[in-house]
Amino acid sequence: SKTLRYYAEKNGKMIGMAFCTYKGLDSDRSEAARQFNMMVAENEMKMDVLQPSQGSFSWGAADGLVSLAKNNNMTVRGHCLVWHTQQPAWLSSDGKKNDKGWTRQQALDIMKNHITTVLQHFKGKVTEWDVVNECLDDDQSIIRTNPEGYKLRPTVWQQAIGDDYIDSAFVYARRADPDIQLYLNDYDVEMQGKAKAVAFSNLVKRLQSKRIPLDGVGLQCHFSIGDVDSVKLEKTIRLFGEAGLKCIITELDMGVPSTTTANLEEQARNYRMITDIVLNNDNCPNLVVWGIKDNDSWRSNSNPLLYNSGLGKKKAWYAVRSALRHR
Numbered sequence: 525s526k527t528l529r530y531y532a533e534k535n536g537k538m539i540g541m542a543f544c545t546y547k548g549l550d551s552d553r554s555e556a557a558r559q560f561n562m563m564v565a566e567n568e569m570k571m572d573v574l575q576p577s578q579g580s581f582s583w584g585a586a587d588g589l590v591s592l593a594k595n596n597n598m599t600v601r602g603h604c605l606v607w608h609t610q611q612p613a614w615l616s617s618d619g620k621k622n623d624k625g626w627t628r629q630q631a632l633d634i635m636k637n638h639i640t641t642v643l644q645h646f647k648g649k650v651t652e653w654d655v656v657n658e659c660l661d662d663d664q665s666i667i668r669t670n671p672e673g674y675k676l677r678p679t680v681w682q683q684a685i686g687d688d689y690i691d692s693a694f695v696y697a698r699r700a701d702p703d704i705q706l707y708l709n710d711y712d713v714e715m716q717g718k719a720k721a722v723a724f725s726n727l728v729k730r731l732q733s734k735r736i737p738l739d740g741v742g743l744q745c746h747f748s749i750g751d752v753d754s755v756k757l758e759k760t761i762r763l764f765g766e767a768g769l770k771c772i773i774t775e776l777d778m779g780v781p782s783t784t785t786a787n788l789e790e791q792a793r794n795y796r797m798i799t800d801i802v803l804n805n806d807n808c809p810n811l812v813v814w815g816i817k818d819n820d821s822w823r824s825n826s827n828p829l830l831y832n833s834g835l836g837k838k839k840a841w842y843a844v845r846s847a848l849r850h851r
């Protein structure tokens with residue numbers, strides 16, 4: 525029977541999943557390659573893995589994932605260049621504090637060297653990157669008093685450089701490889717009406733007004749059943765489309781409180797609803813699910829993925845395929 529990628533390709537879409545080479549079994553690998561046309565490194569391209577000590581890079585794990593993808597005709601999307609989690613200890617003890625005392629210029633140089641080296645290494649192999657990940661503070665109650673309409677999360681980068689670290693990251697990335705697509709990725713920004721969603725669009729407006737090279741935004745979409753308002757989600761995708769940007773689904777998972785038939789059916793309906801939205805919007809070329817099997821998920825307790833722990837296809841899998849097929 526036909527695969528997810530078969531129907532996705534007919535619709536000109538990418539159907540992807542996050543793969544972790546040190547979790548995956550051979551059976552996961554072959555199912556991933558058969559069913560999906562896009563792959564994201566769940567961990568292998570994060571800064572702590574790529575630059576474990578300052579100025580010395582370690583490509584083995586990431587290159588392994590890239591060749592797995594290449595051998596199976598899959599596109600690789602890069603995740604992620606500038607973040608506050610999974611940062612090397614030499615940069616910051618926790619990714620948040622500037623406790624190594626970097627000056628603005630030192631931090632800019634470190635960021636530039638990381639971005640430039642990584643993008644040159646993966647040139648021609650990775651087509652798009654999350655350049656900045658999760659830069660917004662979870663608490664946006666400041667929104668009324670801040671003239672820019674958003675508050676950034678305090679991270680080592682933000683502390684050492686200032687709020688314009690984001691601008692610099694995108695400029696360095698465009699210079700390092702003008703042929704790839706550059707994304708700003710975040711969570712809790714998916715549905716219009718939420719304070720963090722407003723902040724996200726205010727930030728994007730400011731970046732665009734300064735002509736910062738940004739091709740699109742990523743909506744992570746770590747959801748649980750009952751979370752999704754399809755009208756508000758689609759509104760977000762259209763809003764960014766009107767601003768000339770792509771708006772893609774980068775880390776979808778859909779938790780259930782328990783695996784009753786009713787919950788798994790609701791999970792399937794939610795996956796289907798999101799797949800339909802992707803299909804209906806040209807500025808949304810990618811739908812990426814954050815993992816393959818429930819037991820390997822970062823939210824394994826909520827069984828949020830398309831395959832169960834025995835790699836069996838769940839109702840959600842059939843719902844995604846049926847949405848892709850009936851277009």
Ligand code: G3I
Binds near residue numbers: 566
């Ligand atoms: O590297 C060690 C490994 O040496 C050891 O054997 C293993 C044993 O548990 O732990 C490994 O590190 C773990 C790593 O995943 C690789 O499995 C970390 O403890 C664990 O914290 C890390 O979790 C990842 C998490 O990001 C870290 O923040 C998840 O796999 C990954 O799914 C998750 O992904 C993030 C996205 O990047 C950004 N958006 C949110 C999303 C979910 O948190």
